[in-house]
Amino acid sequence: xxxxxxxxxxxxxxxxxxxxxxxxxxxxxxxxxxxxxxxxxxxxxxxxxxxxxxxxxxxxxxxxxxxxxxxxxxxxxxxxxxxxxxxxxxxxxxxxxxxxxxxxxxxxxxxxxxxxxxxxxxxxxxxxxxxxxxxxxxxxxxxxxxxxxxxxxxxxxxxxxxxxxxxxxxxxxxxxxxxxxxxxxxxxxxxxxxxxxxxxxxxxxxxxxxxxxxxxxxxxxxxxxxxxxxxxxxxxxxxxxxxxxxxxxxxxxxxxxxxxxxxxxxxxxxxxxxxxxxxxxxxxxxxxxxxxxxxxxxxxxxxxxxxxxxxxxxxxxxxxxxxxxxxxxxxxxxxxxxxxxxxxxxxxxxxxxxxxxxxxxxxxxxxxxxxxxxxxxxxxxxxxxxxxxxxxxxxxxxxxxxxxxxxxxxxxxxxxxxxxxxxxxxxxxxxxxxxxxxxxxxxxxxxxxxxxxxxxxxxxxxxxxxxxxxxxxxxxxxxxxxxxxxxxxxxxxxxxxxxxxxxxxxxxxxxxxxxxxxxxxxxxxxxxxxxxxxxxxxxxxxxxxxxxxxxxxxxxxx
Numbered sequence: 001x002x003x004x005x006x007x008x009x010x011x012x013x014x015x016x017x018x019x020x021x022x023x024x025x026x027x028x029x030x031x032x033x034x035x036x037x038x039x040x041x042x043x044x045x046x047x048x049x050x051x052x053x054x055x056x057x058x059x060x061x062x063x064x065x066x067x068x069x070x071x072x073x074x075x076x077x078x079x080x081x082x083x084x085x086x087x088x089x090x091x092x093x094x095x096x097x098x099x100x101x102x103x104x105x106x107x108x109x110x111x112x113x114x115x116x117x118x119x120x121x122x123x124x125x126x127x128x129x130x131x132x133x134x135x136x137x138x139x140x141x142x143x144x145x146x147x148x149x150x151x152x153x154x155x156x157x158x159x160x161x162x163x164x165x166x167x168x169x170x171x172x173x174x175x176x177x178x179x180x181x182x183x184x185x186x187x188x189x190x191x192x193x194x195x196x197x198x199x200x201x202x203x204x205x206x207x208x209x210x211x212x213x214x215x216x217x218x219x220x221x222x223x224x225x226x227x228x229x230x231x232x233x234x235x236x237x238x239x240x241x242x243x244x245x246x247x248x249x250x251x252x253x254x255x256x257x258x259x260x261x262x263x264x265x266x267x268x269x270x271x272x273x274x275x276x277x278x279x280x281x282x283x284x285x286x287x288x289x290x291x292x293x294x295x296x297x298x299x300x301x302x303x304x305x306x307x308x309x310x311x312x313x314x315x316x317x318x319x320x321x322x323x324x325x326x327x328x329x330x331x332x333x334x335x336x337x338x339x340x341x342x343x344x345x346x347x348x349x350x351x352x353x354x355x356x357x358x359x360x361x362x363x364x365x366x367x368x369x370x371x372x373x374x375x376x377x378x379x380x381x382x383x384x385x386x387x388x389x390x391x392x393x394x395x396x397x398x399x400x401x402x403x404x405x406x407x408x409x410x411x412x413x414x415x416x417x418x419x420x421x422x423x424x425x426x427x428x429x430x431x432x433x434x435x436x437x438x439x440x441x442x443x444x445x446x447x448x449x450x451x452x453x454x455x456x457x458x459x460x461x462x463x464x465x466x467x468x469x470x471x472x473x474x475x476x477x478x479x480x481x482x483x484x485x486x487x488x489x490x491x492x493x494x495x496x497x498x499x500x501x502x503x504x505x506x507x508x509x510x511x512x513x514x515x516x517x518x519x520x521x522x523x524x525x526x527x528x529x530x531x532x533x534x535x536x537x538x539x540x541x542x543x544x545x546x547x548x549x550x551x552x553x554x555x556x557x558x
Contacts, residue, residue, distance in 0.1 A: 078161040081299040085131050088153050093136040093283065095145035097318050100129050100325045101247025103150060108243060109192070109328065119154040122188040122328040128153050129325035130307050133283050133315075134290045163300045163415070175474040176415030180304045182468040183413030188328050190466070194492045194538060195335035198362075199232055201541030202336055206362045214343075214350040215358070223339075223346050225277055226270050233266050233546035234274045235334030238314070242327040249314065250321025251275065265546045278342070279333060280322050281312035295410055304414050311341070337407065337465055356405035360389050363403045363462050363491075365537055367392055369498040370505055379437075381447035387437040388459075391451055397506035398457045400437050400484075402430040407465035427461060427470065427488065428479055434459035435482035458509055459486035466490035471520050485513045489523040495535050497523065502531035 088096070107120035128150070162180070167173035208215070220228040241249040253259060254268045263271070281289070289308040296305070313329040314322035324330060332338050336355070343351035367375045367390055374393040378386045390401040406426040438457050441448045459482060461470075469475055470488035479486075487509070489497070500508060512526040513519050542548055 077159065078165060079156045079159040080161060081302055084153070084156040084160055085135055087156050088128055088131040089136050089140060091132070091136070091141055091145040091149055092138050092143055093132045094138060094318060095141070095143055096132050096136070096150070097129060097315065097323060097325050098246070099145050099147065099150050100125050100132075101242075101323050101327070103147070104325060104327045105243045105245070105247050109189070116151075117155070117158075119151055119158065121154075121158075121185070122326060123184050124154050124157045126188075126307055126309055126326040126329065127157060127303050129309060130290065133286045157303075160303065161300065163298075166300070171474075178469050178472070178474070179412055180301075180415040183408060184304055186466065186468045187332075190332070191492050192331040193542070194495055195331060195337075196232055196236070196545075197538035197541040198491060198495070199334060199336055199339065199541065200228065200544045201365075201537050202358055202362045203228055203339070204544065205537075205541060206358050206365060208354065208357050209361055210354075210357055212354045212357075214347050215354045219347075223342060224274065226274055229545055230266050230270055231274060231278075232334040234271055235330065236545070236547060237262070237266070237271065238275065238279060238324075239327065239330045242324045242330060247324045247327055248319070248321050249275070249324070252321065265550045275314070275322070279312055279330075280314045280316050281308065282316050286312075286315070293410075296414060301414050306410055340407075340464075352405070359405045359464050359491075360403040363401065363494065364390055366494050366498050366535075367401065369536065370394070373505075376450065379447050381440065381445060387440070387448070388433050391437070393452060394504070394506040396504070397455055397510060398441065398451060399460055399505075399509070400434050400457060401460045401462060402433045403462050404430055405464045407463070408467055424478065427463075427467070430461040431459075431479045431482050431486060434461070434484065434486060435480065438482065438484045456510065457484050458513065459484050460494075461486060461488045462491065462494050463488065464491055466492070466522075468522060471522060473520055476520075485519070487512075487519075487523055493523040493527075495538060496527050496532055499533040499535050500527065500530050501533050 103120055104122065104125045107115050107122075107125075109122075112118070112120045112122055162177055164173045164177040203215070203220075220226070220231070224231045226234070238249050241253075251272050254263055254271060259268075286308050289311070290305075293306040293308065294302075296302075309326055309329050310332065313324050313326060313333065315325065316322055336359075340352070340355060343355065364375065364377065367373070370392065372395065376391040376393070378389050379391070380386060388400045389403045392399040392401060404426045412424075437448075438459070441451050441453055441457060444453060463470075467475075467488055467490070497505060497508075508526055508530070512523075518525060
């Protein structure tokens with residue numbers, strides 16, 4: 001039987017069992033709510049998308065061109081950012097944002113690309129909301145907003161011009177464009193299951209190699225105001241509510257009699273306080289944050305700038321309760337990345353350092369899931385120098401694994417391929433570590449005598465967050481040549497790789513590397529169509545959350 005990898009598709013499918021026509025129905029079927037928060041049994045790895053003749057892995061990312069011809073679009077030309085912003089400003093935020101929230105809930109993770117002309121792209125909806133919040137006011141128009149109004153805004157967004165057009169598609173401008181659209185689009189297409197399950201698996205179920213000073217008992221209560229498990233449980237509950245209720249969550253629902261079962265799992269006061277503390281903002285605060293986060297005044301880059309809805313996806317002041325204009329941004333709040341930014345703001349750099357140590361050990365746990373593999377920790381050699389973080393000995397391959405808890409910087413998301421950036425420096429250091437360790441193994445250094453030198457050696461750089469184009473030639477050319485094949489992959493890709501059942505990992509990596517084209521794709525592309533089993537580490541993380549632990553409540557009468 002072919003197993004399928006847990007991913008955003010199946011997770012969204014289960015959550016959307018709850019989607020109903022009327023907001024009042026959200027609290028009526030508590031059993032359905034609780035059932036929807038269980039682990040999806042099977043989630044599908046999607047087929048590949050094709051862009052400009054190249055296959056793009058679609059387990060997570062699906063690349064959509066801004067300059068495509070959108071079905072039913074009234075625009076047969078490129079649109080300036082000014083023209084697009086002015087169109088959004090024609091509708092009052094109080095009228096437009098609820099329409100966006102309903103559309104985002106309706107066109108969720110695995111359905112937006114089936115929408116008319118693919119207009120309802122999650123990143124486009126989030127930007128229309130951003131523009132309305134940052135530049136809109138309540139003195140325009142007649143206070144109405146229809147679905148047709150939103151579609152016209154989205155059509156303009158689809159035709160926005162880019163610096164690449166201005167620079168006549170030079171090689172450098174194309175590379176920068178790829179960085180921008182990857183940063184813009186792929187973050188909205190990550191696996192919700194992996195991201196949430198990894199949170200507990202990483203923070204609660206992985207032991208650090210060094211004694212922590214920050215991530216000690218009670219750190220989660222100090223940072224979050226509740227346990228980590230409760231925080232993720234609130235995240236899940238908010239996501240389900242938004243998908244059911246046209247983007248809304250109203251804390252007043254928690255006082256209804258039929259919500260007693262849910263509040264017996266996470267207390268009402270906890271749900272209210274965590275939501276208000278970590279998920280909600282207002283329009284004025286949003287405006288301030290949006291302006292403060294801008295790195296460039298170039299209108300071509302405005303839509304690629306950081307969107308403050310990623311920090312606080314719900315809005316107050318737009319009808320009853322709270323409104324999420326982009327429901328796709330709720331789940332990432334419960335991911336390791338969401339916790340990273342909160343932890344850095346509260347604890348400082350010590351949080352990042354200790355998280356990096358935890359992630360290194362977490363990667364080792366994942367590697368030990370590989371069947372018939374010997375997994376060795378880093379090797380100390382001459383003058384207490386250290387090898388790569390992990391060495392995996394397979395029957396036909398030695399895999400050198402260097403772990404980096406880095407993430408793409410905002411400059412990289414704007415298309416600035418700066419060789420001096422911190423993120424690229426870390427990846428460069430990983431390449432250097434791989435080169436050194438490979439040379440020591442091949443040179444039969446005594447400290448590496450337990451590592452065979454009779455088979456090919458490959459390098460794997462595992463990053464906590466995806467660098468979606470890191471294997472592309474235009475990015476590899478800024479890295480040193482380590483003398484061995486190197487693949488950069490994300491935590492999600494590793495979590496899928498270790499569950500491959502119908503082919504050995506060594507064979508998969510060797511075949512991928514033998515093709516000069518596919519070796520430049522993300523590792524995910526090599527996994528499409530493969531039989532993937534369950535990831536026991538992720539399953540254990542998911543099982544630790546409130547709704548899974550109390551799954552029996554789903555079958556109790558309301």
